[in-house]
Amino acid sequence: MSPGRTIGRLLSSQYASLPRHSSLPSNSSRSLSSTSQYSSRIGLKSFTQRRMGSSAAAAAAEADTVAAQANYKIVQDAGNFDEVQAKRPDFDHSKPIEVTKTPNPNWEYGQGVPGANLAQKHHEIDPYASDRPMINNYRLLVSGIAPRPVGFLSTVNSKGEKNLSPFSYFQVIDHDPPMFIVGFSSRPGRVKDTYRNLKETGECVINTVSENMIEAVNSTSIDAPYGVSEWDVSGLHEAPSSTVKASRVAESVFNIEGKVIDIKEFEDHQKPGMSIAATVLIKATRFWVKEGTANEDYSHIDLEKLRPVGQLGGMSYGRITSTFEQPRKKWSDEAPKSEILAELDAAKPVDK
Ligand SMILES: Cc1cc2nc3c(=O)[nH]c(=O)nc-3n(C[C@H](O)[C@H](O)[C@H](O)COP(=O)(O)O)c2cc1C
Numbered sequence: 323m324s325p326g327r328t329i330g331r332l333l334s335s336q337y338a339s340l341p342r343h344s345s346l347p348s349n350s351s352r353s354l355s356s357t358s359q360y361s362s363r364i365g366l367k368s369f370t371q372r373r374m375g376s377s378a379a380a381a382a383a384e385a386d387t388v389a390a391q392a393n394y395k396i397v398q399d400a401g402n403f404d405e406v407q408a409k410r411p412d413f414d415h416s417k418p419i420e421v422t423k424t425p426n427p428n429w430e431y432g433q434g435v436p437g438a439n440l441a442q443k444h445h446e447i448d449p450y451a452s453d454r455p456m457i458n459n460y461r462l463l464v465s466g467i468a469p470r471p472v473g474f475l476s477t478v479n480s481k482g483e484k485n486l487s488p489f490s491y492f493q494v495i496d497h498d499p500p501m502f503i504v505g506f507s508s509r510p511g512r513v514k515d516t517y518r519n520l521k522e523t524g525e526c527v528i529n530t531v532s533e534n535m536i537e538a539v540n541s542t543s544i545d546a547p548y549g550v551s552e553w554d555v556s557g558l559h560e561a562p563s564s565t566v567k568a569s570r571v572a573e574s575v576f577n578i579e580g581k582v583i584d585i586k587e588f589e590d591h592q593k594p595g596m597s598i599a600a601t602v603l604i605k606a607t608r609f610w611v612k613e614g615t616a617n618e619d620y621s622h623i624d625l626e627k628l629r630p631v632g633q634l635g636g637m638s639y640g641r642i643t644s645t646f647e648q649p650r651k652k653w654s655d656e657a658p659k660s661e662i663l664a665e666l667d668a669a670k671p672v673d674k
Pocket of ligand 1: 485486488505513514516517540543545633
């Protein structure tokens, strides 16, 4: 496990007692932001720079950021994308979601993967090797861990200025309590505004992303200056929240209001000129489901209405046009029906 620094206890204890719609007490905010450590964490100064005079440190920080920027290749050059796109078929909004059989409906216990090629060997990679560029890890991970749901986060800063941005290092990680995780990547210069806002106020709304929203959602990922609202950039509409200050995205099928429970910053991994990488754990405080998109007791959202998109590698996204159902089984039902399970059952270690 990486020795990242956990500052969540401070955050959760501060936020636990906050009344509805309150933000961090101003002295708490100051005590964090006045330390040079905090400046480092938000990517402003390196350790060496903190030992210099303020103008020399600022110049060194700027030089580090410029150098880091020259090396930063996460936002891919799409070439003449309009020309490529023009040659592709139109998006079929009316395409129904078909339900098929499972891939191998006759699969039996112990069968593994029918047709899998085990002759192909795996290539071993050390993600930290000195000759391994970070961008290769990025491309490998986003293409290999796919599809990823897009968590569309609405936040405000301590002054109430609004922000809206997509994150696919995102997942629901439990339902009881309902918990979510979001990963903020390192980038040249300042930390991402969403992360800064989560740290300042401890609140957000997580909004789902449906197919018809993707262009608007993508527009909010532009590196807008701090304080510029991506609501204005995208034209998406705000709806009021109950337990947090940030607005909900009215176009989304599902909105989740949430509070920050824990933050882990990866200090040991921070590079000159780059902001710190961090993951944030969020606990839901309210759910909102668009009427007409779920069953009567709001326990199931209709996939035809949600039409989720998943982020894939490179610039690709996937939509769901086909599904299958695969029921989970119980040992007590299955063991009597399967020779291999019956054998495993008979040979199981006896509890002492
Ligand atoms: C679909 C999508 C998913 C993204 N996922 C992440 C992510 O998981 N983590 C991250 O740091 N940036 C991610 N980004 C990039 C951020 O959205 C982008 O840096 C944005 O400008 C951050 O905005 P902010 O500074 O207003 O918070 C993603 C962008 C897109 C379009």
